[in-house]
Each structure stands twice: as structure tokens, then as C-alpha cells.
Amino acid sequence: MAQPRAIVLTMAAGTLALGTALPADASDRDTQATTQPVVSRQAHVKSRIDxxxxxxxxxxxxxxxxxxxxxxxxxxxxxxxxxxxxxxxxxxxxxxxxxxxxxxxxxxxxxxxxxxxxxxxx
Missing domain, CATH: 2.60.40 (Immunoglobulin-like)
Structure with missing residues (x-):
């Protein structure tokens, strides 16, 4: 199994997703098909009240x-x-x-x- 090359950040509709970019070698097609986001969180921030x-x-x-x-x-x-x-x-x-x-x-x-x-x- 090849090592991930980079981290990909995607921001869409208030959701932050982190995943890994895998090599584009033909031998790694099985790995690419199973790529899933590592972290997914809502981008709502609770503000502090003074x-x-x-x-x-x-x-x-x-x-x-x-x-x-x-x-x-x-x-x-x-x-x-x-x-x-x-x-x-x-x-x-x-x-x-x-x-x-x-x-x-x-x-x-x-x-x-x-x-x-x-x-x-x-």
C-alpha cells in the first residue's frame, strides 16, 4: 500500500472535511475506491458573551x-x-x-x- 502524498481540505456548505490524496498509480485503484473523509465537523462557532x-x-x-x-x-x-x-x-x-x-x-x-x-x- 502506498503512503499518502498530501492532505486535502474541502470546505462546502459549512462542513470541513479532511482526507488524504492517494497516488494515481493504476496499481492502487483498490485503495482509491475506499478513500473516505478522516474528519467531518460543522463550522458553527459559538461566540463568547462578555x-x-x-x-x-x-x-x-x-x-x-x-x-x-x-x-x-x-x-x-x-x-x-x-x-x-x-x-x-x-x-x-x-x-x-x-x-x-x-x-x-x-x-x-x-x-x-x-x-x-x-x-x-x-
């Missing part, structure tokens, strides 16, 4: 989705009391203070080119 003075119970389970044209932030208040938070965006107007009641949740959405800067306690 919280300023927000209680741990309010930021627990917060989700930021940044794939696509519109970004989304979801927060649920797990505290035993209401919490007021404000979403600060970079390159866009900030959202006003939002009161999250005990057990309450809220979705914020914004379009590109704005991106999340931080979430602060009001």
Missing part, C-alpha cells in the same frame, strides 16, 4: 448564535428575583434595559454588521 455585573444565575444558559446575516442572543433568568440587563452592540444602536422577571426569558436579534459587545446589568 457579561458585566450580571449575576451568575441570570447568565447561566445564555445562548449567542452568530451564524448567518442575523445574530441572536437568548437569556433566561434563573435567579429568585428580577434582573434588568442591557445588550450593548458594536457598530449599531444599543438595546434599552430589559427587565427579566424571575423565570422569564428574552430574545434579542440584530443584523450584520452589528455584533455583540457586552451584556451589562442596568
Amino acid at each position: 457579561f458585566v455585573r450580571v449575576p451568575k444565575c441570570a447568565k447561566k444558559g445564555a445562548k449567542l448564535k452568530t451564524s448567518g446575516y442575523t445574530d441572536h442572543l437568548w437569556m433566561k433568568n434563573h435567579c429568585g428575583h428580577s434582573v434588568k440587563v442591557k445588550v450593548i452592540l458594536h457598530s449599531h444602536r444599543d438595546f434599552g434595559c430589559k427587565k427579566l422577571p424571575k423565570g422569564g426569558s428574552h430574545w434579542w436579534s440584530w443584523s450584520w454588521p452589528a455584533k455583540l459587545d457586552k451584556v451589562v446589568k442596568c
Whole structure:
């Protein structure tokens, strides 16, 4: 069996696949027919949320989705009391203070080119 010559990277529809390029010798046809990707992963990246003075119970389970044209932030208040938070965006107007009641949740959405800067306690 011949040794692989190079690594081939393929990027298509948000999927990264790594495989090996095999020699094109006629004697290696059996090996070429069984070539399969070595690694396959979704290219979604979870972004980090910068919280300023927000209680741990309010930021627990917060989700930021940044794939696509519109970004989304979801927060649920797990505290035993209401919490007021404000979403600060970079390159866009900030959202006003939002009161999250005990057990309450809220979705914020914004379009590109704005991106999340931080979430602060009001």
C-alpha cells in the first residue's frame, strides 16, 4: 500500500472535511475506491458573551448564535428575583434595559454588521 502524498481540505456548505490524496498509480485503484473523509465537523462557532455585573444565575444558559446575516442572543433568568440587563452592540444602536422577571426569558436579534459587545446589568 502506498503512503499518502498530501492532505486535502474541502470546505462546502459549512462542513470541513479532511482526507488524504492517494497516488494515481493504476496499481492502487483498490485503495482509491475506499478513500473516505478522516474528519467531518460543522463550522458553527459559538461566540463568547462578555457579561458585566450580571449575576451568575441570570447568565447561566445564555445562548449567542452568530451564524448567518442575523445574530441572536437568548437569556433566561434563573435567579429568585428580577434582573434588568442591557445588550450593548458594536457598530449599531444599543438595546434599552430589559427587565427579566424571575423565570422569564428574552430574545434579542440584530443584523450584520452589528455584533455583540457586552451584556451589562442596568
